[in-house]
Amino acid sequence: MTADVQAMTSWWGGFDFQGEQSKEWNIGPLKFIVQRLKNEWQIAHEYKDNFDANNITWSVKDTDQPSASLSDNSRFIFQDASGELSITPKLADRPIISRPLTPFNLTAGEEVTLYVSSSIWIELAINSAAKTVLKEIAIQRLSDTWFGPSTLEGELCYASTTHCRLSLDELPHFTHRAITPVLICNKADTTLSLERLNLPAPLLSLYAASNGQLWTPQITLIRQKDGDMAELKIENTLPDDVQPVIQLSEPRNRVDSSVLFRAFNTVFS
Amino acid sequence: MNEFWADLVNFINSEQAWNITRAVILIAIGFVAAKLISSALLKTVGDKMDNHRAMLLKRGSYYLILILFLVSALHQLGFNLSVLLGAAGVFTVAVGFASQTSASNLISGLFLMAERSFSIGDVIRIGTTTGEVLGIDLLSVKLRTFDNLFVRIPNETLIKSEVTTLTRFPIRRLDILLGVAYKEDLKKVRAVLGEVANKNPLCLEEPKPLYIFQAFGESSLDIQYSVWAKREKFLELKNSIHEEIKNAFDEQDIEIPFPHRTIYTGSATAPFPIQSVSHTQPD
Numbered sequence: 001m002t003a004d005v006q007a008m009t010s011w012w013g014g015f016d017f018q019g020e021q022s023k024e025w026n027i028g029p030l031k032f033i034v035q036r037l038k039n040e041w042q043i044a045h046e047y048k049d050n051f052d053a054n055n056i057t058w059s060v061k062d063t064d065q066p067s068a069s070l071s072d073n074s075r076f077i078f079q080d081a082s083g084e085l086s087i088t089p090k091l092a093d094r095p096i097i098s099r100p101l102t103p104f105n106l107t108a109g110e111e112v113t114l115y116v117s118s119s120i121w122i123e124l125a126i127n128s129a130a131k132t133v134l135k136e137i138a139i140q141r142l143s144d145t146w147f148g149p150s151t152l153e154g155e156l157c158y159a160s161t162t163h164c165r166l167s168l169d170e171l172p173h174f175t176h177r178a179i180t181p182v183l184i185c186n187k188a189d190t191t192l193s194l195e196r197l198n199l200p201a202p203l204l205s206l207y208a209a210s211n212g213q214l215w216t217p218q219i220t221l222i223r224q225k226d227g228d229m230a231e232l233k234i235e236n237t238l239p240d241d242v243q244p245v246i247q248l249s250e251p252r253n254r255v256d257s258s259v260l261f262r263a264f265n266t267v268f269s
Numbered sequence: 270m271n272e273f274w275a276d277l278v279n280f281i282n283s284e285q286a287w288n289i290t291r292a293v294i295l296i297a298i299g300f301v302a303a304k305l306i307s308s309a310l311l312k313t314v315g316d317k318m319d320n321h322r323a324m325l326l327k328r329g330s331y332y333l334i335l336i337l338f339l340v341s342a343l344h345q346l347g348f349n350l351s352v353l354l355g356a357a358g359v360f361t362v363a364v365g366f367a368s369q370t371s372a373s374n375l376i377s378g379l380f381l382m383a384e385r386s387f388s389i390g391d392v393i394r395i396g397t398t399t400g401e402v403l404g405i406d407l408l409s410v411k412l413r414t415f416d417n418l419f420v421r422i423p424n425e426t427l428i429k430s431e432v433t434t435l436t437r438f439p440i441r442r443l444d445i446l447l448g449v450a451y452k453e454d455l456k457k458v459r460a461v462l463g464e465v466a467n468k469n470p471l472c473l474e475e476p477k478p479l480y481i482f483q484a485f486g487e488s489s490l491d492i493q494y495s496v497w498a499k500r501e502k503f504l505e506l507k508n509s510i511h512e513e514i515k516n517a518f519d520e521q522d523i524e525i526p527f528p529h530r531t532i533y534t535g536s537a538t539a540p541f542p543i544q545s546v547s548h549t550q551p552d
Contacts, residue, residue, distance in 0.1 A: 097475070143467075144499055145474040146440050156439060156499055159474035196475075 011058045011175065012087045012208075012248070014127065024063035025087075027122075028176040030139045033067040034085055034124065040077045041085075043124055044070035045137050058175050076126075076134050083128030089214055090121045090136065090249045091178060092201040095155065097145050098162040099196050106192040111185040113218075114164045117177040118199055120206070120214060123249075139176045147198055157198070164194075168241060178206055178214040181239055185222045192223055202252040203234060207245040215242055292342035299338025307331040321388030321405065370425070371408065377424035378407040387434045394433040395422060440473060441503050443496050445511065448489025450524035455482070455490065461521050462494050465513045471506040473497040488529040 011027055015034075022035040032045035044067035067073050096118045106112060119140040125133045148154015165171055171179060180199060186192040204216040220233040234255075238245055280286050307330040315323040344350060364372075382405060387393050391402050393412070398420055400412035410427055412420040435441075449458050459480055466478045479495040494514075498506040518525060532541075 099474075141470045143470045143472065143474050144502070146476060146497065151440060151476060151497075152438060 011060055012089050012122070015060075015085045015087065017085060022063050022065070022067065023060060024065065025058070025060050027058045028139050029141075030137065030176075031070070032137060033063060033065060033070060035067045036081055036085075039079065039081050040075050041081055041126065041134060042067040042073060042075050043135050043137075044068065044073035046070045046072060047141055074135060078126075080128075083126045086125045086127045086131070088123040088125070088249055089178070089206055089208075090123050091204055091206050091216065091252070092118065092121060092138075092142070092158055093136075093252055094202065095147070095157045096142070096160050096199040096201050097147050097157045097196050098160050098164075098199055100164040100194060101161055103193060103195045104164065106184060106186045106194060108186060108189050108191060111183065112166065114162075114166060114182045114184065115168065115171055115179050116162045116164060116182050116197065116199060117171075117174055117179050118160060118162075118201060119158075120176060120178050147196070162197075164197075168239060173211065173213055175212055175214075178216050180204065180216040181218040183218060183220040185220070187225050188223050189225075197221075200232065200234075203255055205247060205251050206249045207238060208248050209238075209242045209245050213242070214248070215239075215245065288345050288347065292345045295338050295342040295345060299335050299342070302338065303331045303334035306334055319388060320390055321382075321385065324389065324405070325382060370423075374408045374424045377428040378405070378409075381405060381410070381424055381427055386432060387437075391437070392435040394435060395427065395430060398422070399435070436500060439500055440476075440497050441500050442476075442479075443498060443503065443507055443510070445494045445496070445514065446483075446491070447494065447514065448486055448491050448525060449518075450526045451490060453490070453523050455492075457521065458492070458523055461517050461523065462492075462514065465510065465517050466494075466496050469496075469506065469510055469513060471498055471502045472510060473499070489526045 011025060015023065017023070017034075017036040020035070020037050022033055024031065024033045029048050029051035030045060031048065032043065035042040035044075098116050098118065119138065119142055121136050121138050123133060124135045124137070125131050142158035142160060145157050145159035146154050147157045182197065182199070184192070184194070200219070201216075204219070207215045207217075209215060215238050218235040218237055218239070220231075220235060222231040222233070224231060307327045310330050311323055311327045315326065318326065340350065343353065387402055389402050389404060392399065393402060398412065398414060400414035400418075400420060403411040403413050403419075407424075409421045409423050412422060414420055449455075462480065463478065466472045467474075472478065473496070476497050478497070479493075481493040481495070483491040483493050485491075496506065496510060515525075517523075
């Protein structure tokens, strides 16, 4: 990780603990405390009830608050609890169904690039001789949802709402959300009414720009001429304006091809 | 005594003794071979199968190999197999009559295995018994109930009765039945329920929660509110959402009424006498 990115975005990366030190992170709705003791690491977290979605601040500080005071506390025992704590942002482990706050229509032959933001997870690991992953925590508890043509067929996903902004300039700077550019092409003869969009988060890698904003590669969704099939393409590129970038995490699931053909109703709804 | 030993030596030296020894050895080899081959088969291809199929493969191959060795052993003993099969037919009829229940269970077991309406590890409900399937055998299905009891259900019962597999599909619907007082605004009730479902992360956003007005009940307006959950989170949602609905109703002053009884004496009778009781304490 380059020094300038680390300086701008210091809620992730490597953290050294001196003696039996405790640190507290506040990122969006999530508060978590990491405490190092002689032979153990303790990680506790809780979510703020009345969280303002527009509150995009984060903080990292030393704390005296015991980790056991938070609702969800875990202990990890080591013979020697030395080493550096590493915090890595990751994308969701299931696809995210983004619902535009206002559904929109894409007429026949049109194409548009939307910027869809999605909540991220953090991976807490100890870097000593080898990397030991301790825990993954979602920054925001997302609601479950079902995505598919019927209750027999489909998959479990996370639900999220999105503004589906059309311009990069309108995007607020979210430190705890990753932005995915989504290019939608409607090659069919009928209007595409977009009420829900399936964002394949486990197939995407995560990048950080120099201003701390998290990005995923662009995905392209093409509604085919017959209207029943959709082509999903995962590009290797980010928008030109967001350079320079570093890769933070690999995709959770690898696919052999970057172009996938799926039934239309498994991508859009 | 000497005669006995002489007979024994003669018998041991005879061909019949040699045939019996060979038959016994064949059966012993059959047992070992059946066990080894079925286990090896399971290890080779069992990874690609679910528990149910793996069990069928193991048992099928075990019994097939064992029967082959048994038939060879019988042949070795000098039995004529065609005569034996004919006798087996007659014997089967006799046994069939004698053990109708067992035979019926056996046939039902074969149908159950072929039908695959549930497999090992599934949670099923038969009548009032709900439990995890531990094994599907030729005569019965073994269940472990949630209070950790071992229940054996004959296959015939399963074939004849309604069996619900609770773990077949990944999502389940929870039907919440509730009643609100007649004075309440139903639009507000519906909105409050929608908000509770929206805030609970275990409640699926899609399929959407279902609101059904059931009836003008005796004491309340009866409503069914159905929400969907991931199968594994069903119980967690059931516990959390009832509590959240109660809290939301309390906050919004929505009354969940107790049963009401209005006592009416009829137009022909005189009104009830009412006695006023003073709450002032005596001096």
